[in-house]
Amino acid sequence: AIQMTQSPSSLSASVGDRVTVTCRASQGIGNDLGWYQQKPGKAPKLLIYAASTLQSGVPSRFSGSGSGTDFTLTISSLQPEDFATYYCLEDYNYPLTFGGGTKVEIK
Amino acid sequence: EVQLVESGGGLVQPGGSLRLSCATSGFTFSDHHMDWVRQAPGKGLEWIGRTKDKLRGHRTEYGASVKGRFTISRDDSEKSVFLQLNSLQTEDTAVYFCARVGRSSETHQDALDIWGQGTMVTVSS
Numbered sequence: 404a405i406q407m408t409q410s411p412s413s414l415s416a417s418v419g420d421r422v423t424v425t426c427r428a429s430q431g432i433g434n435d436l437g438w439y440q441q442k443p444g445k446a447p448k449l450l451i452y453a454a455s456t457l458q459s460g461v462p463s464r465f466s467g468s469g470s471g472t473d474f475t476l477t478i479s480s481l482q483p484e485d486f487a488t489y490y491c492l493e494d495y496n497y498p499l500t501f502g503g504g505t506k507v508e509i510k
Numbered sequence: 511e512v513q514l515v516e517s518g519g520g521l522v523q524p525g526g527s528l529r530l531s532c533a534t535s536g537f538t539f540s541d542h543h544m545d546w547v548r549q550a551p552g553k554g555l556e557w558i559g560r561t562k563d564k565l566r567g568h569r570t571e572y573g574a575s576v577k578g579r580f581t582i583s584r585d586d587s588e589k590s591v592f593l594q595l596n597s598l599q600t601e602d603t604a605v606y607f608c609a610r611v612g613r614s615s616e617t618h619q620d621a622l623d624i625w626g627q628g629t630m631v632t633v634s635s
Contacts, residue, residue, distance in 0.1 A: 435619065
C-alpha cells in the first residue's frame with residue numbers, strides 16, 4: 404500500500420497568516436490526491452481534488468499543488484473558521500490511504 | 511439536497527458483529543461508488559473500503575486492517591450502502607462515516623465529495 408507522510412502534524416498560526424501543509428507519497432501517484440478539512444465532532448469536508456482543483460463552494464484562499472510524490476495545501480490568509488485538522492487522501496490505487504493529519508491551531 | 515445518514519452503531523462485545531447502514535437521498539445512487547471511512551477516538555481518518563457503481567458491477571475493495579472481517583454491500587433500489595462488521599476487536603472502536611465518491615466531469619477523477627455525520631461503534635466488554 405502507498406504510504407502518505409503528512410507534515411507538520413500540527414502548527415500554530417495567526418489570522419491572516421499564510422499556511423502550508425505537505426503530503427509526500429511513498430511512490431508516484433500522478434495527481435490523484437485530495438485535501439479534506441475536519442472540524443471537531445464533524446464529518447470531513449472536501450476542499451481540493453485532483454491535487455489542485457478547488458471543490459465548488461470552497462473559498463479561493465485554499466489552493467493545492469503538486470504531482471508525483473509531493474503535494475501542498477496552502478491557505479493564503481488564514482481565517483478564524485479555518486482552524487481545523489487537514490488530511491490528504493491518495494486515490495491512485497487500492498487501498499486508499501490518508502495522511503496522518505495536520506492540526507491548525509490558533510497562535 | 512444530497513444527504514447521507516448512517517445508523518446502526520452501538521456497543522458490542524469483542525468478537526461480536528454489527529451491521530451499519532447508510533441511507534442516501536438527492537442523487538442517482540447507482541451511478542456512484544460509495545466508501546466507508548472510520549476514525550478512532552482522537553486519531554486520524556482510515557479508509558475502510560468501497561463498493562463500486564452499477565456500471566462496475568458493485569465490486570468491492572477493502573483496506574488491509576479490515577479485509578476478511580468487514581463486508582460492504584449496497585442496495586440500489588433502497589439507495590443504501592451497508593457495512594457488516596464481524597469479529598470485532600477493541601481497536602475497531604471508532605466513528606464510522608459513509609461517503610459518496612463523486613467524479614469530476616472535467617478531470618474525470620474521483621473524490622469523497624459528500625459525507626454522512628457518522629455513527630459510533632464501541633467495542634468493549
